[in-house]
Amino acid sequence: MSMIELKNIVVKFGDFTALRDINIQVQEGEFFTFLGPSGCGKTTTLRTITGFIEPAEGRVFVNDRDITNVPIEQRNVGIVFQSYALFPTMTVYDNIAFGLKLKKLSKTEIAEKVHTIAKKVDLTEEQLGKAVSQLSGGQQQRVAIARALVTNPAIICMDEPLSNLDAKLRVQLRNELKKMQKEFGITTIYVTHDQEEALTLSDRIAVFNKGVVEQIGTPNEIYNHSKSEFVCNFIGDIDPIQPQLGEKIAETMRTNPAAYPTELPILSTADRNYIRLERLHVNVPAKPGQLEIPGVVESMEYYGLYIKYYIHAEGQIIKVIEKNDGINIYGAGEHVHIVLDPKDIMSYKPADYSENM
Numbered sequence: 001m002s003m004i005e006l007k008n009i010v011v012k013f014g015d016f017t018a019l020r021d022i023n024i025q026v027q028e029g030e031f032f033t034f035l036g037p038s039g040c041g042k043t044t045t046l047r048t049i050t051g052f053i054e055p056a057e058g059r060v061f062v063n064d065r066d067i068t069n070v071p072i073e074q075r076n077v078g079i080v081f082q083s084y085a086l087f088p089t090m091t092v093y094d095n096i097a098f099g100l101k102l103k104k105l106s107k108t109e110i111a112e113k114v115h116t117i118a119k120k121v122d123l124t125e126e127q128l129g130k131a132v133s134q135l136s137g138g139q140q141q142r143v144a145i146a147r148a149l150v151t152n153p154a155i156i157c158m159d160e161p162l163s164n165l166d167a168k169l170r171v172q173l174r175n176e177l178k179k180m181q182k183e184f185g186i187t188t189i190y191v192t193h194d195q196e197e198a199l200t201l202s203d204r205i206a207v208f209n210k211g212v213v214e215q216i217g218t219p220n221e222i223y224n225h226s227k228s229e230f231v232c233n234f235i236g237d238i239d240p241i242q243p244q245l246g247e248k249i250a251e252t253m254r255t256n257p258a259a260y261p262t263e264l265p266i267l268s269t270a271d272r273n274y275i276r277l278e279r280l281h282v283n284v285p286a287k288p289g290q291l292e293i294p295g296v297v298e299s300m301e302y303y304g305l306y307i308k309y310y311i312h313a314e315g316q317i318i319k320v321i322e323k324n325d326g327i328n329i330y331g332a333g334e335h336v337h338i339v340l341d342p343k344d345i346m347s348y349k350p351a352d353y354s355e356n357m
Contacts (some may be wrong), residue, residue, distance in 0.1 A: 002061075003028040003187045004049065004155065009058035011044055018044045020211045022058070026189065031181050033190045035198040036208030037234070042191045045208070046157050049189060050077050062154065073102075078148030078156040085144070086132045092118075092143050093128040099151045117150045121180065138169050145177075149184065157189045162197065174200060195235050199223060207231050224276070229348040232274050237319065239280070241273040241345065245293070245314035249342055252291050259289040264343055271347040277321040279344040282309060282330060286339050293318075293338040297330050313338055 002025040009022035019041045026032045034042035047053040049060060051072035060068045067075055086095050093114055100110045118128055121142045132140060141161060148156050162170045162177075178201050181188050192198055198205050199219040206216045207230075215227040226232035241249070246269040253266045267273060286292045295313025307329060309320045318338060322328075330336055 002026060003030070003063060004032075004189070005061040006045070006049070007059045007061065009045070009048060009055045009060070011041075011048060011053060012056045018211055019048070019055070022213060024206055024213065024216065026187060028187055029185050031178070031188045031190065031201055031203045033192060033198045033202040033205045034208060035192060035195065035205050037193055039210075040208040041211040042193075042206075042208045043159055046159055046189060046191050049155075050079055050157050051075050076151075076154045078151065078153035080141075080144045080148045080156065080158040080161045086140060086147075088133040089131060091128065092123060092130055092132055092135065095132055095143055096128075096146045096150055098147065103151065113150050114146075117146045120183070121146045121149075122176075137165050138173055141165065141173060145180070149186070153186070155187045155189065157191075159191045160193070161190075163192075163194075170197075177201065199235075207234065209234075226346055229272055229274075232346050232348070237277050237321075238274045239277060239319055240316075241267075241275060242314070242316040243269045245316060245318075246273055248293070248314055249291060249340070249345075253342060260342065267342060267345060267347070271349055273348075274346045275340065275344055277308070277319050279341065280318065280320040281339045282311070282320055282322055283328065283336050284339050287341075289343075290339050290341045293340060295336055295338055297332055297334045297336055299332055300330065309336075311336060311338060 004024075004026040006022050006024045009019055010017065011019040022041075022045060024032075024045075034045055036042050044053060048055055051067075051070065055068065058068075059066055062075070087098070090098075096114045096117065097110050100113060105113075114128070115125075118124075123139070123142055123146060127135065127139060132143060135143065144161065162173055165173065174197060190198075190201060199222075202219055204216060204218055205222050207214045207222060209230050215222060215231045217225070217227075222231060223235050226235060232238060246267055250267040250269065253260055253264075293313050295311040295318065298310045298312050298317060300310065301308040303324075305324060307322050307324050309322065309330065311318050311320060320338060
C-alpha cells in the first residue's frame with residue numbers, strides 16, 4: 001500500500017496548465033525526490049500534497065484516505081520551506097514549540113518534546129534560548145526541520161531546504177539530512193533542482209519537465225537507464241554521439257556481429273545517441289565488443305580525484321572522465337585512443353523525443 005498517492009492531478013492557474021496528469025505513488029518511509037529545472041512543476045506538486053494548492057482535476061490520497069479537500073492543518077504533514085519561514089524575533093525554543101502550542105499541549109509536554117527533538121537535530125540548550133536571527137544558516141535549517149518534526153507528522157515535505165546555504169555546508173547537511181530521515185523513518189518528499197542532491201539522498205526520484213513527469217525510478221535507473229532524451233540530458237554530463245562517430249560504431253557492429261549480444265541492436269544514426277562520460281576510457285586495451293577510437297587531446301581539467309578530458313575524435317569533441325591514478329595523465333596535443341562499449345549507449349527514437357525539450 002502506498003503512503004501517498006497522486007492520481008491524475010491537473011493544476012491550472014487561469015489558462016495556464018501547470019501540472020498535467022501527474023500520477024505518483026510514494027511508499028511509507030521512502031525518501032522521494034521531485035527533481036527538475038525551475039518552473040517544471042515540482043514545487044506545485046509539493047504544494048498540492050500539503051494543501052496550499054487545490055487541483056483542478058485528480059485526487060490526493062494518504063494511506064488510502066482522500067485528503068484532496070482536507071485543510072492544511074488537518075493533513076498531519078510537516079513542511080520545511082526554502083526560506084525556512086521561521087519567526088526571527090522569537091527564540092529557537094518558541095519556534096520549535098509553535099505547532100505544539102497550537103495543539104494546546106501542556107507546558108511540560110511541550111518542553112519534553114522540544115528538548116527531545118532539539119537533541120536529535122544537534123541543537124544545544126544554549127541555542128534553544130537564542131533568537132533565530134542569531135543563528136547561522138545551517139543552524140536555522142536545523143530549527144526548521146525540528147519544527148516540522150516535533151508534531152510527529154506522518155509525512156515531511158521539504159522545498160529546496162539547502163539552496164540558501166554555501167556549497168560545503170550544503171554537502172554536510174545533506175549527509176545529516178539523509179541520516180536523520182532514516183533514523184526517524186519518516187516518509188519524505190523532497191524538492192530540488194540539484195541533480196547531485198537528488199541522486200545522493202533519494203530512494204526514488206520523479207523527474208519533472210514542464211508540468212509532466214518524464215520518469216520515476218531509483219537514482220541508478222534515472223542515471224543509467226534514462227527513459228527520455230530530456231532525462232538523459234538533464235541528469236549529469238553526457239556525450240552526444242554525432243553521425244560520423246555513430247556510423248563508425250554502426251559499421252563495426254555490422255561487420256563483427258559475433259562480438260555483440262544478440263539483443264543489442266545495431267546503432268542507428270537516425271536516432272539521438274548518447275553515452276555517459278565515465279563509460280569511456282582513455283588508452284586502455286579494448287575488450288571483445290569494445291571499440292578503439294583514435295583522437296587527440298584538446299584540453300583537460302584536473303579535479304584531483306578524477307580528470308576530465310576533451311578529446312577531438314571522429315569530427316567531434318568527446319568528453320571523458322577518468323579516475324586520476326597520478327601516473328597516466330595526458331596533456332593537450334597528445335594522441336590517444338578512446339575505448340567505447342556500444343552497450344553503454346542510450347538511444348532515443350524520433351517518436352520518443354519529448355515535446356518539452
